[in-house]
Each structure stands twice: as structure tokens, then as C-alpha cells.
Amino acid sequence: MKVVVTASGQSLDAQVDPRFGRAAYLIVVDTETGAWSAHDNVQNLNAAQGAGIQAADTVSRLGAEALITGHCGPNAFRTLASAGIKVMVGAQGTVSEAIEAFKSGALTPTDAPNVAGHWT
Amino acid sequence: MRERRIIAIASGKGGTGKTTIAVNLAAVMEGPVAYVDCDVEEPNGHIFLKPAITAANSVAIPVPIVDKEKCTGCARCVTACRYNALACVKGRVLVFTELCHGCGGCMLACPEHAISECDHEIGVVETGRANDICFVQGRLKIGVAMSPPLIRAAKAASPSEGTVILDAPPGTSCPVIAAVKDSDFVVLVTEPTPFGLHDLTLAVDTVRQIGIPFGVVVNRCDIGDDRVTDYCQREEIPILIEIPDDRRIAEAYSRGCMAVESLPDVRPFFLQLDLRIRDLLSAPNGVQSAT
Numbered sequence: 001m002k003v004v005v006t007a008s009g010q011s012l013d014a015q016v017d018p019r020f021g022r023a024a025y026l027i028v029v030d031t032e033t034g035a036w037s038a039h040d041n042v043q044n045l046n047a048a049q050g051a052g053i054q055a056a057d058t059v060s061r062l063g064a065e066a067l068i069t070g071h072c073g074p075n076a077f078r079t080l081a082s083a084g085i086k087v088m089v090g091a092q093g094t095v096s097e098a099i100e101a102f103k104s105g106a107l108t109p110t111d112a113p114n115v116a117g118h119w120t
Numbered sequence: 121m122r123e124r125r126i127i128a129i130a131s132g133k134g135g136t137g138k139t140t141i142a143v144n145l146a147a148v149m150e151g152p153v154a155y156v157d158c159d160v161e162e163p164n165g166h167i168f169l170k171p172a173i174t175a176a177n178s179v180a181i182p183v184p185i186v187d188k189e190k191c192t193g194c195a196r197c198v199t200a201c202r203y204n205a206l207a208c209v210k211g212r213v214l215v216f217t218e219l220c221h222g223c224g225g226c227m228l229a230c231p232e233h234a235i236s237e238c239d240h241e242i243g244v245v246e247t248g249r250a251n252d253i254c255f256v257q258g259r260l261k262i263g264v265a266m267s268p269p270l271i272r273a274a275k276a277a278s279p280s281e282g283t284v285i286l287d288a289p290p291g292t293s294c295p296v297i298a299a300v301k302d303s304d305f306v307v308l309v310t311e312p313t314p315f316g317l318h319d320l321t322l323a324v325d326t327v328r329q330i331g332i333p334f335g336v337v338v339n340r341c342d343i344g345d346d347r348v349t350d351y352c353q354r355e356e357i358p359i360l361i362e363i364p365d366d367r368r369i370a371e372a373y374s375r376g377c378m379a380v381e382s383l384p385d386v387r388p389f390f391l392q393l394d395l396r397i398r399d400l401l402s403a404p405n406g407v408q409s410a411t
Contacts, residue, residue: 053205054204075216082214
């Protein structure tokens with residue numbers, strides 16, 4: 001299963017970026033094979049508005065079935081839900097630790113955004 | 121028909137006294153005068169002018185509707201949108217109405233002609249009279265972030281002759297540009313404090329770029345320091361009037377009273393302001409504008 005984790009750096013050792021739309025990097029991890037790749041999110045990081053929507057669009061285009069992040073606002077959630085992507089919020093630690101938490105079932109999908117828009 | 125002259129009252133910094141200057145200037149002017157509250161996020165000129173509102177017109181922007189039958193999910197509309205108001209997931213376009221600026225770009229970009237537009241209400245323009253003053257104000261709907269179209273609608277509802285005073289929002293961003301654009305003169309209201317000076321320089325840069333003649337009103341001129349007046353001298357910017365810090369003006373304001381009505385000795389400041397603006401507008405070589 002392909003999963004996207006928001007990260008503050010470009011490796012599995014990087015900390016999970018608690019922001020979704022304006023996360024520094026999106027890391028795609030294949031939970032079966034362990035293969036991964038980092039994608040920079042600079043375009044959305046600097047967007048005047050709608051960063052969450054476009055980051056969700058990116059996650060969908062990366063072919064992910066689930067997203068692991070800290071927080072997710074209403075517009076991003078609506079986009080992710082329309083794409084059929086499960087959203088796991090409240091992730092902490094490194095990207096690797098977040099993936100392990102997901103595999104062990106410690107992270108469960110949310111059925112609603114956990115923050116208002118522009119929460120930062 | 122009388123000519124129309126439009127005077128915008130603006131400032132970089134908020135709370136310098138734009139509304140106080142605008143409503144009191146409107147009150148002392150002779151001949152047909154209109155007051156237009158372009159501070160549509162928080163219009164408060166009505167508190168002082170106490171107009172009788174006689175008409176209210178809804179203002180809307182066009183937002184896209186996507187025909188699901190015709191849409192092929194090519195996402196060209198998403199690429200065209202500069203405001204991130206569209207997303208395309210699983211071949212379906214999602215519209216985020218509250219982010220849309222109503223530019224129509226998505227409609228032009230769609231090769232299938234699958235996008236049409238519908239009205240999205242952003243606010244209301246109210247018109248009425250306050251004694252001899254024609255009163256217009258825009259009121260932005262709560263939760264709406266986009267004020268320029270409403271500001272333009274409020275300006276369009278102002279009379280076609282006489283003096284029109286535009287009470288602009290604070291700052292130097294799009295709403296301010298929408299308000300002061302096409303004015304004949306801009307009055308920049310400031311206070312002699314570091315914040316007042318800092319934001320005045322931003323406002324001056326903005327007005328110079330638009331190329332409108334302008335002058336400065338220094339409000340509460342006896343607080344702070346001389347840096348605002350030094351700056352104006354250095355930049356050859358006319359100081360129109362300086363109003364002293366007077367507790368009675370603040371008290372009148374706090375009661376929603378017009379300073380020129382409750383305090384006769386304040387009236388000459390505004391008569392002088394009117395005179396200075398007229399002088400500068402009729403100067404043979406015009407007044408300082410661009411560069």
C-alpha cells in the first residue's frame with residue numbers, strides 16, 4: 001500500500017511535518033516493499049491560499065491510498081476524501097516511526113478534519 | 121452637469137483617523153457631496169453620519185459550475201486557476217467557491233466548454249442620505265475574504281457629479297488599490313509615531329505607483345516625534361493639515377458624534393483641509409504625483 005507522510009526533511013529519518021498543506025516534503029512509502037521517494041512541496045508551501053487543496057491533489061497524483069500527517073483542515077480533507085484517500089492525523093516522531101505506528105494499527109483514519117483552515 | 125471629483129481617504133496604518141477625517145470633511149464641504157464607505161470589512165462611517173438607508177443591493181461574483189457530463193477530468197482548469205480554488209481528483213473537478221476570485225480563467229481554459237458560472241453573493245451595497253450627504257457603504261458578508269469586487273460596486277453606486285469622498289480600508293493591499301484607483305486625489309492620514317511613519321512610507325510608495333496626487337494629514341500631531349514631518353519635507357509631500365491630540369475629539373468619537381458638530385473649534389481644521397485639497401487640485405501644473 002502506498003502511503004504519503006508529511007516530512008520536514010527528505011529522508012525516513014526526518015521528523016513528521018505536523019502541517020499538511022504547507023509541509024516541507026511529501027514522502028511516498030510503499031508499506032509492502034519499503035521503497036520510498038521524497039517530493040518537495042515548495043510550490044504549495046509558498047501558495048497565497050489553497051495549499052491544502054493542492055497538496056491533496058499531489059497526494060492523489062502520487063497514487064497514495066493513505067496520508068499520515070499531523071493536522072488536516074477542511075478543504076484538504078474534502079479533496080482527500082473525494083480521492084478516496086484515508087487520512088491519519090496526530091502522527092509524531094520520524095517518518096519511519098510514523099510508518100511503524102501505521103503498520104501496528106496505532107494510527108487510525110479520521111472521518112473529519114481535525115483543525116480549521118489556516119490553523120497555523 | 122457639474123464635474124465629479126473623487127477624494128480617497130487612505131492610510132497605511134489602521135486607526136489613524138481615516139473615518140474621522142472622511143466623515144467630518146464630508147460634513148463641512150459645500151455643494152453636492154457623497155460619502156462612500158469602502159472599508160467594507162468593517163464599515164463604520166454610518167455610526168457618525170447616521171444615514172437613512174433607502175436601498176440595498178446584493179453584490180455577487182461569478183464562480184464556476186462544472187458540468188459532470190461534459191468534464192473529461194483533463195484538469196486544465198486546475199492548472200489555469202491562480203487561486204488554488206479548483207482540484208481534480210479521480211477525474212472529478214472540485215470547486216472551492218470561497219477561494220475563487222471570479223476571474224473566469226477556468227471557463228476559458230476548459231476545452232470541453234464544461235464550465236459555466238453562477239452568482240456567489242459576497243456582500244451588499246447600501247445607499248441612503250445623511251442630511252445633505254449622499255451615503256453609500258459596502259458591507260462584506262461574514263466569512264467572505266474577497267472585498268475588491270464589493271468595493272468597486274460601492275464606488276459604482278456613488279453619484280456621477282459633485283464631490284465623492286471614499287473612506288478606504290487600511291493597509292496597502294488589493295482592497296486599498298480597489299478603493300483609491302481612479303481617484304483625483306488621495307489624503308493619507310497618519311500619526312507621528314514610528315508605526316505611523318513606517319506604514320505611511322508604504323502608502324506613499326503605493327499611491328505614487330498608481331500615480332494619483334496626494335497629501336498627508338498628521339492626526340494627533342503633538343504626540344510622538346518629528347520624523348513624519350521630516351519625511352514629508354524630504355519627499356516634498358504636502359502636509360494638508362495637522363490636528364492636535366484632543367481628548368474632546370476622542371470623546372465625541374466614542375459617542376458616535378461628529379467632531380465638527382459637537383466641537384465648533386475643530387471645524388476650521390476641516391475647512392482648511394477642503395481648501396488645501398481644492399488648491400492642490402486646481403494648481404496649474406497639477407500636484408506631485410508619480411515618481
